[in-house]
Amino acid sequence: MLTLDEAAKVTRTGDLWVFRGRSVPDRAIQTMTNSPVNHVGMAVVIEDLPPMMWHAELGRSLPDLWSGTHQRGVQLHDLREAVKVWADRYDQRAWLRQLEPEATREMEDAALRTIARLDGTPFPSTARMAARWARGRVPRRSRGEGTLESAYCAEVVAVTYEAMGLLPGRRPNWYDPGRFWSGDDLELLMGRRLGTEITVGVERTRP
Secondary structure (H helix, E strand, C coil): CEEHHHHHHHCCCCCEEEEEECCHHHHHHHHHHCCCCCEEEEEECCCCCCCEEEEEECCCCCECCCCCCECCEEEEEEHHHHHHHHHHHCCEEEEEECEECCCCHHHHHHHHHHHHHHCCCCCCCHHHHHHHHHHHCCCCCCCCCCCCCCCCHHHHHHHHHHHCCCCCCCCHHHCCHHHHCCCCCCCCCCCCEECCCEEEECCCCCC
């Protein structure tokens, strides 16, 4: 187990942060996707800037670091603050999976281009998210990266990984948070792999 500060110090661009909650919506996502987790985000660590979290959520409790505003949907947050919100406000357990070997400068540049393109994309309704995930199970030719009219967390990570050259082109709605859990055999390209989950302990302010 690592503390949040310890995990934030070692996290790098491309590392995944996965979360598991106990609320009714969290359980619904886990059941619908047959997954032990319900949320995933990607670390973005550029030079001497504080580590950031690239993900999608319904809330707007933190300022988006790309736009400078509070917004729902696809967002870039201060990583420590984002993990605290998910642990404290949303009652989520957190794990870190590290990308090995670490991302190259070219991969980081591709991630930043994806952030510029997708930041602020709306989060889909629960019904639409369920329908899109179900359609993603039906084999069909990939349409390429395109532009998402709305996006949930796993789609954001998948599209960013594709842009970084880590995943083959595939419809984003094929992915759900469980695809990024070690129990799923997610094969990465470019000679990369994801390490096993490291539990991250987060001190909570509420009982």
